[in-house]
Amino acid sequence: MHMSRRPRTAVLAGCAVLLLATSACGDDQPEEVATHQVRLYGTDGNMSNSYPEELGDRANLVDGMKGTTPFTPLSEDFKKRLLSVDPKLDGFLYAAEAYDAVVISALAAEVVGTTEPAAIAKQIIGVTNKGTRCGSPAECLRLARDGADIEYRGIAITRAGFTDAGEPATASYATLHFDGERLNDVKAEFVGAGDESAASTKSPPKVDRSTSGGDGPLVLGGLLPRTGDLALAYPPMAAGTALAIKDLNDAGGVLGKDVVWFDGDDGTNPTVAKATVARHLDEGVQVIIGAGGSGITAAVLEDVVKEGRILFSPSNTAASLTSVDDRGLYFRTAPPDSLQGRALADVILRDGPHKIAIVAREDSYGEGLQDVVRSELERAGFGGERVQLLSYEPGEGAAAPPIDFSDGARQIKEFGADAVLIIGFGESAAVVRALADADVPLAALARR
Template sequence: MSVFTRSRKSALAGVVALAGASALVLAGCAGGGTGGETSAPPTEERDLTLKIGTILPQTGSLSFLGPPEEAGVGLAAQHVNDYADTTGLTMDDIVWGDSGDTENKAYATTIQTLISEGVTAAIGAASSGVTKLFLDDAVAAGIIVFSPANTSLDFTTWDDDGLYWRTAPSDKLQGEVLGNLVAEDGHENVAVLYLNDSYGTGLNDVFQETFTGAGGTIVEEQSYNTGDTSFDAQVSALLASNPDAIVLITFDEIFTIGPALLQAGYPAENLYFVDGNLKNFGADDKWPADLSLEGAKGTTPAGPSTPEDFQAELNEWWTGEGNSELTDFSYANESYDAVILLALASLAANSTEAADVAGKLVEVSGGTGDGEKCDSYEACADIILAGNVADYDGYSGPITFDEVGDPTEATVGVFQYQDDNSFVRIDI
């Protein structure tokens, strides 16, 4: 099998603020030549079966992200298959798998299953920390790992043989949005509680650099480890520092930490959440119904707002599989786009070999700058079948991969909690 490689030298470039702290778009130059020649594949009839699997959180501390992510994957595969008579490419029999988290280690079984099933690509994981624990095994097996939600800065320089990709931007972007948001809200003395793993430390570092660069002061910094269940000491230290805002960089530990802060009298409107814990608490019976988060804010690399018709399609597919309706669409856009990009890359390469597919991902995302814009699988596929180059802009935005598999154009959304403990987007 041919080997596709790329250098790990490009960095995030050209961050531009939009609407104050509410959103950032990251624009940069894509690496040239990463995907090889941009000439179209032969136009003879294709017969391609692209086999993918998922390694997404059905259990563990990020299990709330699993349903929208799996719905995005499933709906995208349906759209690919709906056009199979025209393209000759099908995506049948998805191998669904649980990533779990670093505690229950479900990923260890799932990645071996995906390898044995011979998938071209694995969609996942949601957690950067989990992906790091199986990525080398996947790369050694020649499988593309395509995450819709990984944000750790470490992946930009990972030695992955060109097989790691993500539709979520790195935490450099979210950290800057969060830091500017807290500063522009008028806060000056801020305390931070963060998860002591690659996700938490990376996001915390960028947030603090941005916030202090804007003139703010970090009056207290507390951390905890995966698996911890008691946070009394950290909460006490945060409150003792008398901060005018508290930033919480956590996963599901928020169900203990958040109520403890509110029960101690800390005002909800001065709390800030991130993608790891921004969820619809009003629909979750684990959150005390008498504790209001009204006014609290949070950030997440959400891309543009999920259109209502797309939400309806996601729900139709998801409920059609026997599930309850989705109440949260976090990373559904990114999951959908990951699958569509894989299918388009397979069409462009006229192959389902992982190295060949990976070799066309920059091109079909618009990273070479040579493509014709299109915003659906059908439209992009038609361009490719006509012998031309497609540039897909999806539900998560323009994407535009650089040579290391990072999106160079992305949006971080800002959300605010309402009186029913659900959140609404406020930046657009």
Template structure:
């Protein structure tokens, strides 16, 4: 179920947490562990190159800042956490992620945070889990990954939540005949399917690009003249684009064919990015997009930016999935503390519990608070900056926010409100 909210960020986060704590619970793991006591080694599999490279910096910063916070609080089981970074690439060149996972496993990582692309994760997740390593994605939303393996979890909600939010947003804006321009990719088609369900459930109609129509375009496609012409011929009153970097070429073709963007064009988390350097001012003004996650507090963003500047001598321009990356690392570390072991299986056995799945859990908002509560014999519910609820039986967030963004006159995506959704489980 989706509930709309325009409350301030702090109130919104408090609201979703109270909802999340009522979600399904189970006993997982237990405080007594027999796993490895070696230093926790976290590998990152995040996009440093490829179509999603704009997501790499905020995700890398999220993990990096989390590990710094963990180590400043004494580390995990008396040892500093070690980070090994690797490039996930994207779905156009899966060999990048295959090679990176081999490299990370060769370095004996206990957990891998990533990938950003669901297609990339589906390429490597079996290799990761079969090695006994837990994989936690901060950005995967494909419903295919719900309950995929006990050693796979995520801090981003499945596309059922974003699909409801985006479909409802289009309906709320008064649109009844919508067209979908969709890349052929598990992420894009899955999200499209869920948006279509929401649109049709609300009495709307998909006039182009519906599930099963065979209108999807290939990844890295550059010529969209026929695709756009066919979509516009169906006379939609709104268009949603489900793609990555291909979105720039789609927008350019929509401009050529005189599409009126304002209030009639919708993007998703794969392409709701800053286009200020790509199009003339005002081109995308009034366009809306959705990205899972509440808008993170400014203080948190500043910390991440400072971290990234110190490490890379450049500032962050985007914060998509930064909070989810931070929370993924904190949950991994707290799970190791609860299970008293740093091996992947121990972390997997305890990650739901530290996320708040146990009844009567003590709410904590930092790694340090979590360790103190665990050492006092309490169960904990980590209340992270991303605002997700406890992990459910599929290792998906039981509740989450979807941020709604609107483009200004400079073609920059500006956070406007959040939509709260819950996930069955």
């Protein structure tokens, strides 16, 4: 899920946000590719500086790999503050989204004057729309305490607020490139997606703070991937949540009391995640920040909402979660893959491939994004027998057997793909190894 966590901003030409079946953007030409060379592409789950480590002594296989991830250009000040929380951070993926998820939850509680989850949930969309614009926890909390309607514009939520479904109306994506076994910051490019008009225009319920119960404290609990296939994305999300808690409490907390945080692991595993949720419910957590992966959220959502608590993810992107039955208690600061699919298809098509294989992990995230990209390719006139879809079972837990993608690699070689998109987390490195073992002519091997 992450990327070059210190990318420099490079703005794409306006036409770069459109799907291009050929290189039709002025003088922009497809990159030269030797005959039969196969380019690798990735997504937010594997576009991170931690990903090559999954390949061990074959880390150079990722060189030349490129892909997209939801990513907002971050100020140097915000990155420095994240590093003050965790000096070992090697990237910032979903740190901004985690920060904003915590802050928005706190602002909603301050606005409504209570820490009762159902009441907080009814204000979450509202604090991002149709009010006095504010950009820091201290400023927004001051306005809320004065009874003003607020419109939070933070780190990830910048151009527009939430939709009626409780997710961002707009998003920023980065195109990232592996070079020398690391993401090359110089090549990072940013494009916008979504439509500001999709932001909610509904007004939240009116609040009478004179009769609101000033209970507290606000208790948040983490459900983030400290372990498991998505563990490479944990450090920046953990730093983002910790920094948000610090900023809120430095500004006086919520309802006059410090915000309380209980850490928790989702394990990138439904069993681990369910146990963490159960513990948080016993601890009186009102808002759970997570889960990391969309599939884990799908597995625990019912457990959370049946107890009337809020689940607020900084990193879920599965498009299916937009319409999930959540009783108004599920939110996310990460944009849905319905937005990312177009950006990702564009990145691939600009290189002028002839055949594309799309490999996805078998869960709501992997198969959902695979379907979106396939649809976007078809919209650009690239479909039918030119696209091959494959999947793999990621396994559950540390004791799960290694992924065997040897048959899939053989199919890709016989198909004659010159572009392979891999949608997965750290475990998807097994797909890269299998392709190399099957003598698929990866672009990285041709560079040697």
